[in-house]
Amino acid sequence: MDISTLIDEVIAREGGYSDHPADRGGATHFGITQAVARANGYAGHMKALPRAAAETIYRQLYWESPGYDMIAQIAPSVAAEMFDTGVNMGTPTATGFLQRALNALNRNQKDYPDLKADRVVGAKTLAALRSFLALRGKPGEVVLLKALEALQGERYLALAESRPANEAFLYGWLANRIG
Template sequence: MDISTLIDEVIAREGGYGNHPADRGGPTKFGITQAVARANGFMGDMRTFPRGVAEAIYRRLYWEKPGFAFVAELAPKVAAELFDTAVNMGPGTAGGFLQRALNALNRNEADYPDLKVDQSVGAKTLAALGAFLKLRGKAGERVLIVALEALQGERYMALAEKRPANEAFLYGWLANRIG
């Protein structure tokens, strides 16, 4: 699956303009918060935020910059999961989830060295992913996605427990982001 398709799917899932009172992100359109839009040069009313600008932001900030395009060369489905997690929780969180999962799956460093969980997908993370996939193959890719989704699901539960207003979003997060 290519990034254009992933972006189309995220935009379809996120919908158009929204400004839910319980959402700390404030006004959003296509899943892009007003703060992210402003940081990327859009100063207008979020109701008029252009889809093309949203697509460019998704590609640059949530795919290319965090290194998920390189992950896609090794494991496209893992990269798709990381992209979706990045959109909803931030690229660093997604990268950290990958590092944590790879560390937990390396059989006490028998397969490859532990990674520093710095949330940055660089050469060492890509090498660990490559070693994991070489050993575990397609079945390993599926298991890795399950591990990533488990971390994501736990994070959603913690967010709802920590801030009861987030319960308004928990069902949708679990229904649309996990599995």
Template structure:
């Protein structure tokens, strides 16, 4: 299923698209996350209070977990007000790699694109959407205009793609997932 148009950055549409893409119950032997349902790992479901069988995790519970843990808690809703495409990418990457990793990609890209701090100061790569990260994003968008959002998105996706390949190189069992990650998580999917 193609990813929704991120220009509107409708959190419900993003969550529905991830759930549709992840599918129902899966327990792939090479998946280090263990059993998942709707893309939610058993460890996350348990930490969020779900006690039932993973095969029976309600879609609505998965959607609620995505909203709390992968949209609101990391502050991607705040990014969406400034740069909807970036927020959509943060959400999708955060679901697959962890929200801290997604934020680190944004922070690294912002630092690399600030023209040696002429457009805005470097920020710490602390994996947290805070006032400095939001200020750097504002500075980037002001300096580069709306077209800059696409370039920033490409930089983040390049970092994501490199991480997938490095993971498959380090752990050959993860090659089972590499094609799907690159096909469904990078670019338009």
């Protein structure tokens, strides 16, 4: 799956303009928050955010900048999951999930060394991913995706438990982002 398709899917899932009172992100359009839009040069009203601007932001901030394009060369389905999680929770969180999962799946460092969970895709993270998939193959990729989604689901529950206003979003997060 290519990044254009992933962006189309995220925009379809996120929808158009929204300014939900319980959403700490405030006004959003195509899933892009006003703060992110402003930080990327957009000064207009969020209702008028051009789709092309949202697509550029998604491609640059949530695909290329965190290195998910490099993950896609190794494991496209993992990169797709990282992109979606990064859009919803931030790319450092998504990358941290990958590093934690790879560490937990390395059989006490028998397969490859533990990673520093620095939440940055670098050469060591990519090498660990390659090693894991070389040993485990396609079934391993499925297991890795399950681990990533388990971490994501746990975070959603924790967000709802720590801030009751987030319960307004929990059902949708679980329905649209897990599995």
